[in-house]
Amino acid sequence: MINIAQTIAQLTSEQEKPSIKRISELTGYSHSSVSRVLNGLGDQYRISKKAQAAIVAKAQELHFTPNQIARGLRLKKTETLGLIVPNIANPFFAEIAKIITRKARSYGYSILLLDSEDTLEIENQSLRTLLARKTDGIILFPSTSNNELVEKIHSDGIPIVLVDRYYQSSAVPYVSSDNFQGAKEATRFLLQQGHQNLLCIQGNPDSSPNQERVRGFLQALQEAGITNNSARVIGNAFSEQNGYDSTRQAIQQRSITPFTALFTLSNLNAMGAWKALHEAGLSVPADVSLLTFDNQELLTLVSPAVTAVDQPKVAIGETALDMLMQQIQQIPLAQTQLQLPTQLIIRKSVQFIN
Amino acid sequence: MINIAQTIAQLTSEQEKPSIKRISELTGYSHSSVSRVLNGLGDQYRISKKAQAAIVAKAQELHFTPNQIARGLRLKKTETLGLIVPNIANPFFAEIAKIITRKARSYGYSILLLDSEDTLEIENQSLRTLLARKTDGIILFPSTSNNELVEKIHSDGIPIVLVDRYYQSSAVPYVSSDNFQGAKEATRFLLQQGHQNLLCIQGNPDSSPNQERVRGFLQALQEAGITNNSARVIGNAFSEQNGYDSTRQAIQQRSITPFTALFTLSNLNAMGAWKALHEAGLSVPADVSLLTFDNQELLTLVSPAVTAVDQPKVAIGETALDMLMQQIQQIPLAQTQLQLPTQLIIRKSVQFIN
DNA sequence: TTGTATGCGTTATCAC
DNA sequence: GTGATAACGCATACAA
Numbered sequence: 001m002i003n004i005a006q007t008i009a010q011l012t013s014e015q016e017k018p019s020i021k022r023i024s025e026l027t028g029y030s031h032s033s034v035s036r037v038l039n040g041l042g043d044q045y046r047i048s049k050k051a052q053a054a055i056v057a058k059a060q061e062l063h064f065t066p067n068q069i070a071r072g073l074r075l076k077k078t079e080t081l082g083l084i085v086p087n088i089a090n091p092f093f094a095e096i097a098k099i100i101t102r103k104a105r106s107y108g109y110s111i112l113l114l115d116s117e118d119t120l121e122i123e124n125q126s127l128r129t130l131l132a133r134k135t136d137g138i139i140l141f142p143s144t145s146n147n148e149l150v151e152k153i154h155s156d157g158i159p160i161v162l163v164d165r166y167y168q169s170s171a172v173p174y175v176s177s178d179n180f181q182g183a184k185e186a187t188r189f190l191l192q193q194g195h196q197n198l199l200c201i202q203g204n205p206d207s208s209p210n211q212e213r214v215r216g217f218l219q220a221l222q223e224a225g226i227t228n229n230s231a232r233v234i235g236n237a238f239s240e241q242n243g244y245d246s247t248r249q250a251i252q253q254r255s256i257t258p259f260t261a262l263f264t265l266s267n268l269n270a271m272g273a274w275k276a277l278h279e280a281g282l283s284v285p286a287d288v289s290l291l292t293f294d295n296q297e298l299l300t301l302v303s304p305a306v307t308a309v310d311q312p313k314v315a316i317g318e319t320a321l322d323m324l325m326q327q328i329q330q331i332p333l334a335q336t337q338l339q340l341p342t343q344l345i346i347r348k349s350v351q352f353i354n
Numbered sequence: 355m356i357n358i359a360q361t362i363a364q365l366t367s368e369q370e371k372p373s374i375k376r377i378s379e380l381t382g383y384s385h386s387s388v389s390r391v392l393n394g395l396g397d398q399y400r401i402s403k404k405a406q407a408a409i410v411a412k413a414q415e416l417h418f419t420p421n422q423i424a425r426g427l428r429l430k431k432t433e434t435l436g437l438i439v440p441n442i443a444n445p446f447f448a449e450i451a452k453i454i455t456r457k458a459r460s461y462g463y464s465i466l467l468l469d470s471e472d473t474l475e476i477e478n479q480s481l482r483t484l485l486a487r488k489t490d491g492i493i494l495f496p497s498t499s500n501n502e503l504v505e506k507i508h509s510d511g512i513p514i515v516l517v518d519r520y521y522q523s524s525a526v527p528y529v530s531s532d533n534f535q536g537a538k539e540a541t542r543f544l545l546q547q548g549h550q551n552l553l554c555i556q557g558n559p560d561s562s563p564n565q566e567r568v569r570g571f572l573q574a575l576q577e578a579g580i581t582n583n584s585a586r587v588i589g590n591a592f593s594e595q596n597g598y599d600s601t602r603q604a605i606q607q608r609s610i611t612p613f614t615a616l617f618t619l620s621n622l623n624a625m626g627a628w629k630a631l632h633e634a635g636l637s638v639p640a641d642v643s644l645l646t647f648d649n650q651e652l653l654t655l656v657s658p659a660v661t662a663v664d665q666p667k668v669a670i671g672e673t674a675l676d677m678l679m680q681q682i683q684q685i686p687l688a689q690t691q692l693q694l695p696t697q698l699i700i701r702k703s704v705q706f707i708n
Numbered sequence: 709t710t711g712t713a714t715g716c717g718t719t720a721t722c723a724c
Numbered sequence: 725g726t727g728a729t730a731a732c733g734c735a736t737a738c739a740a
Binding site for chain 3: 017019020021031032035036039066067069070071072073074075
């Protein structure tokens with residue numbers, strides 16, 4: 001009786017996971033042959049039609065899918081890419097993540113998503129995770145303006161590309177918006193509309209996009225003959241809170257430092273500024289004109305719709321992936337440091353004055 | 355000469371990747387001992403302090419990190435979770451993804467992110483990808499109202515939990531908002547404010563959240579003695595476009611089917627409706643009151659701020675992960691089908707009339 | 709206290 | 725045409 005029970009148990013457990021070994025047992029062919037056939041190498045190895053048919057049939061019957069873990073171990077490639085973003089809940093990052101995910105899928109690659117919370121500590125922990133998991137490449141939105149671990153990864157020859165932010169005087173490949181030109185163009189537009197007293201609400205001063213945007217802002221002012229404007233750059237974070245606080249403070253000191261236009265350096269900053277302006281009873285653009293870096297759907301919904309510098313998110317995401325895939329395929333990169341042009345989208349939040 | 359060159363090449367290539375084998379060679383201890391020490395089992399196996407010290411020192415020197423692929427193959431667990439969302443660029447999904455990613459990290463788990471584009475085909479492809487990659491569990495935001503593959507995965511004992519949407523009369527565990535109660539409460543509020551002629555702009559009629567919301571809407575009307583209102587549910591997708599189109603159409607037919615309040619069933623629908631209302635020169639709430647399911651930051655920025663049904667995103671994300679981890683750890687779930695309470699957030703977009 | 713041998717599922721090298 | 729056999733890097737049962 002015990003034997004029978006055991007036999008039944010065995011038969012039942014014989015419902016093992018489909019594997020090459022199992023197909024080999026069931027068809028009578030060696031696992032080498034099975035592997036070859038299933039990888040489409042049957043003809044190349046001149047395996048008989050009969051054997052091929054039997055193997056394929058059994059594989060389909062068992063719904064066989066190769067174990068990617070085993071495959072990854074053997075092949076030393078996982079067909080997985082690591083993506084580290086500072087905050088996936090921020091639409092800017094989410095939209096680019098979408099582009100990247102979609103394109104990666106078209107390459108047959110999957111995405112391991114890590115959220116660094118805009119923190120060096122978690123960023124590095126995430127990088128180590130990706131290293132241990134042997135992802136074939138890494139796409140990183142850096143949270144700081146330099147990172148030794150990233151430099152090491154790059155010099156170790158592991159494919160990596162930086163997006164949005166980058167490191168000064170570093171050879172690590174990156175793709176970002178042309179923040180300098182974008183900010184300069186936006187500032188010029190403000191000046192053309194007759195605004196002389198501008199106020200710039202910046203984000204994280206330690207980040208390259210912010211630095212470049214501020215540089216564009218100041219350069220446009222300088223070219224217009226307006227000098228000594230560095231005091232007109234306030235704020236310190238890419239957050240709604242900072243946009244709100246900085247704007248409130250600016251409004252209070254308006255008698256000392258007057259302004260007719262606000263240039264916010266990110267979408268979150270713009271949202272905060274917008275709130276503060278409305279709370280103070282100031283009307284856009286009648287009282288204060290508003291222009292922001294980083295175009296977003298919601299800017300078209302508020303009234304008046306907000307004039308914005310649009311970043312080429314699709315191009316950024318696709319280029320990042322292309323650059324990464326080229327590294328993975330050992331194709332030398334034509335350009336390793338790319339700054340893509342932005343576009344000024346004129347809406348209703350900037351008024352002409354004189 | 356050739357020999358020398360070869361020797362040098364060997365020496366150089368001797369810079370192999372750090373591995374247990376390598377540490378074993380360098381320290382003179384067997385790889386079993388190395389593995390044990392590195393997994394913190396040194397004392398348990400009574401490995402000498404001296405050996406432990408030597409092994410740990412060498413591991414640190416080489417910056418050894420265990421290869422998670424090999425580990426996964428051996429241990430049959432990857433410490434990776436699959437997350438399939440319909441659209442990572444939609445803030446609702448992105449915010450929950452953030453919660454999930456963060457909490458997963460605290461468990462030591464990583465997230466493989468797939469975007470199904472709200473399509474059954476890509477959803478199934480994504481599921482197969484996760485199966486092949488042997489993720490320890492799957493969190494799925496379904497794109498349809500049933501899916502045989504999901505049922506099979508669940509009956510195969512693979513940990514899975516559905517989020518936001520779920521399947522009728524299915525045993526697959528899920529967590530979502532209490533869409534019925536939320537919609538009912540919102541509708542009641544509209545009625546209390548004196549509105550009798552309501553119009554509901556729905557999302558995907560094939561999805562469970564939409565069905566439940568519509569049910570709540572109709573039930574509240576019925577309880578108020580208002581009948582024959584099914585004609586007052588229009589639209590067919592959770593998109594801005596559908597919100598826009600449906601609203602425009604409703605405005606045109608306003609003389610036939612008058613309405614004083616609009617109840618949109620998602621944030622994107624609300625955005626579209628908002629646009630259409632403004633384009634038509636209708637003022638909120640003076641001409642038309644607006645209330646939407648799905649609270650979002652941007653609803654506080656527009657003027658007037660929009661009254662909304664807030665879904666407990668944090669609780670949804672965390673509960674989903676808890677339920678998944680319990681399955682992974684073979685802990686029986688106390689409840690497999692959870693509907694979490696929503697909260698009506700009253701702002702300025704609904705006017706009292708009589 | 710430590711080492712040997714085996715296997716996870718796959719692909720690749722070689723032999724016949 | 726096909727099949728042993730080894731190897732990827734790790735963990736572990738079994739020895740000693």
